[in-house]
Amino acid sequence: DGGITQSPKYLFRKEGQNVTLSCEQNLNHDAMYWYRQDPGQGLRLIYYSQIVNDFQKGDIAEGYSVSREKKESFPLTVTSAQKNPTAFYLCAATGRGHTEAFFGQGTRLTVV
Amino acid sequence: AQSVTQLGSHVSVSEGALVLLRCNYSSSVPPYLFWYVQYPNQGLQLLLKYTTGATLVKGINGFEAEFKKSETSFHLTKPSAHMSDAAEYFCAVSESGTYKYIFGTGTRLKVLA
Numbered sequence: 704d705g706g707i708t709q710s711p712k713y714l715f716r717k718e719g720q721n722v723t724l725s726c727e728q729n730l731n732h733d734a735m736y737w738y739r740q741d742p743g744q745g746l747r748l749i750y751y752s753q754i755v756n757d758f759q760k761g762d763i764a765e766g767y768s769v770s771r772e773k774k775e776s777f778p779l780t781v782t783s784a785q786k787n788p789t790a791f792y793l794c795a796a797t798g799r800g801h802t803e804a805f806f807g808q809g810t811r812l813t814v815v
Numbered sequence: 816a817q818s819v820t821q822l823g824s825h826v827s828v829s830e831g832a833l834v835l836l837r838c839n840y841s842s843s844v845p846p847y848l849f850w851y852v853q854y855p856n857q858g859l860q861l862l863l864k865y866t867t868g869a870t871l872v873k874g875i876n877g878f879e880a881e882f883k884k885s886e887t888s889f890h891l892t893k894p895s896a897h898m899s900d901a902a903e904y905f906c907a908v909s910e911s912g913t914y915k916y917i918f919g920t921g922t923r924l925k926v927l928a
Contacts, residue, residue, distance in 0.1 A: 806858035
């Protein structure tokens with residue numbers, strides 16, 4: 704099946720640790736996104752990438768980093784600089800011929 | 816700058832009653848408009864979208880929305896609510912030719928038996 708796979712579904716992080724969230728797509732879409740979701744705040748854009756080896760900061764990029772070495776992969780690292788990382792993280796992709804974004808199932812990150 | 820406003824963070828309806836979820840947007844260019852649904856601990860699923868053409872758009876699960884340019888609105892409706900419609904609904908806007916999407920803060924729909 705074509706789609707977007709996020710892993711893991713649940714992730715626990717100790718304070719001061721970096722963690723990496725995986726996002727893989729087999730839709731052959733050019734653009735990929737990371738959103739953070741908090742209750743009552745909707746989805747906020749962290750980073751997005753339109754092509755391989757290029758990415759742009761979104762509205763809340765501080766404390767996060769990304770890479771786009773392959774078209775199908777767009778991992779997100781939550782660094783220790785992110786002071787409040789507990790949230791639900793959603794990866795999405797969109798491409799030519801599609802106006803809508805396609806979403807993965809999300810990763811719930813909890814700081815313990 | 817684009818923005819999306821969803822009126823009502825929580826909406827309750829009785830089973831079988833009309834569902835109306837409100838969305839207003841601002842955009843300096845003709846927008847693309849979307850409604851997504853999210854079930855607990857899952858990603859977002861597209862319900863329907865407006866890009867160009869007919870302003871009344873039909874989506875999955877009996878939902879529809881009407882693009883009203885004069886009111887800058889894109890309200891979501893369903894004639895008869897079902898228990899399975901209980902979820903969170905997000906309105907989103909993007910400008911044609913760009914890759915950026917702006918989401919509203921969401922409306923949680925509760926369906927009462």
